[in-house]
Amino acid sequence: MSIEIQDVHKAFGSLEVVKGVTMTVEKGEVVSVIGGSGSGKSTLLMCINGLEPINSGRILVDGTDVHGRGTDLNKLRRKIGIVFQQWNAFPHLTVLENVMLAPRKVLGKSKAEAEAIAVEKLERVGLAEKLKVYPSKLSGGQQQRMAIARALAMSPDYMLFDEVTSALDPQLVGEVLDTMRSLSAEGMTMIVVTHEIAFAREVSDRVAFFHKGRIHEIGPPAEVIGNPQQPETVDFLKSVL
C-alpha cells in the first residue's frame, strides 16, 4: 500500500514543470512538499490522481498505474482525496449536499447513508452547525474545512493537500491546519504541498524540497528543515522563515 512516483516528467507545451521526480509515500506516512512557486509541486499532485496526464514515467497507487491504459480513474480517485488551494465549493448545494454528493453519486449510497456519512465528517471538521447553509455564507476557512470533509466522505486511503491555506486570511489558517493535524494523528496517509514550514516540520514524517521541477532534498524534517544540505534549500528556507 503506497504511492510510488517513478521518474515522472510533466510538461505544459514546451515548458517542463516536473523533470524526473521519484519518490514513494508509504501507507500511514505524512510527506510535506515545500519549494518555491512554479517548482512543480502542485502539478505533481494533479498527476497523482490523474487530473493531469504525464509525459513519461509512472505513478503507481497501490500498484495501479494511474496513467496506464484501461485504468478506471473514476474508481481510483475514490481512494485519493484531494483538497485544493481554492476550496471549490459547489455553490448551488448546501454544505451538507456538497459532502453528500460523491457518496451518493459515486458510491451509490442511499440518501440516509450519505447524510449520515456527511454529518459525521462535517462534525469532525467542526461544521455541524452549518449543514443547511450555502457555501457562500461561510468564511474561507470554513469552506476549506468543508472541502476536507467532502474529500473525507469518500473514505479515501490517501489525502493530497494542495497549498490549502495559501488563499486564506492569516487568522483562518489555524483552524484548517488543526483539522489536518488531527487527520495525521489518526494515521491518514497524506501528501501536503505547503508553504507552512512550521506545520510541515511538526506533522511530517518526511519533507521533500522541490526546486525547478526536481526533488533537491528529501528526508525527516529535522534534516531537511533543521539542517539542510543543499544551498537551494537553505536559500528557500531563509526566504520563507
Place this chain on the structure above:
Amino acid sequence: MFSSLFDTTFSFNDLLFMLKGAGVTLMLTFWAVLGGTLLGVFFGVVRAISPWWVNAPLGAVLDVFRSIPLLIQLVVANSFKTIVGIHWSPFTVGCVVLALYMSAYCTEIVRSGFLAVPTTTRRAARSLGLTWRQDLTEIVFPIALRVALPSWIGLTLGVMKDTAMVWWIGVVELLRSSQVIVTRIQEPLFVLSIAGLIYFLMSFPIARLGARLEKRWREND
C-alpha cells in the same frame, strides 16, 4: 352580418378576435421557445466542448440566423418551402423559423453559462470520482442554469414580441388581428393599447417567474 361589417365601434367580438390572435401568439411563442431552447442547449453544449473544427462552422451557421433580419428569414423560408414543395402551413413555417432564430441566440447563452463554471470547480468534482457525465449533470448544468436564466428570460420575452412578424407570411396573430380591427374602426391608439396590454399580460408572468428564481438563487450565493 352587414351591420357588423360597417360597425365602427369596438365590440365584444373584436376583443374575442384579438384574444384568438393572442392565442396564436402564445402558441407560436411556445413552439419557438421549446424548439429554440432544446436546439440551443444542444448546440451550446456542443460549442462549449467541441474542437474548433466543429465549433467554427457551427458558429458560422448560427451567425447567419443571428445576422439576417427575422422578417427576411420568414419570407425566404416561406418561399423556399413552396419551391421545394414542402406542404407546411404558414404557422408551421413561422414556428420553425422562430425556433431556429431563437436557437442561434440561445446557443450563445448556454455556451457562456457553461464556460462560466470554473475549471477548478469541475476538477474538484472529478477528483471526487464523479464521471464526466455526472460532472455535467450535477455541477455544470445547475451552475450554468443560474448564470444563463436571466438572458434566457430576456430572449424568450423578445421572441414573444418577434412572433408579430409572422403576419408577413399570412399568420393572423395578435398584432395582425389588431390591425384588421384598426382598419375597420379607425381607432389605432385604442386598439393597439389593448393589444399592448394583452402582450404585457402574456409577458409579465414569465418575467416574474424569472425574477423569482433569480432572487431565490441569489439568496444562496
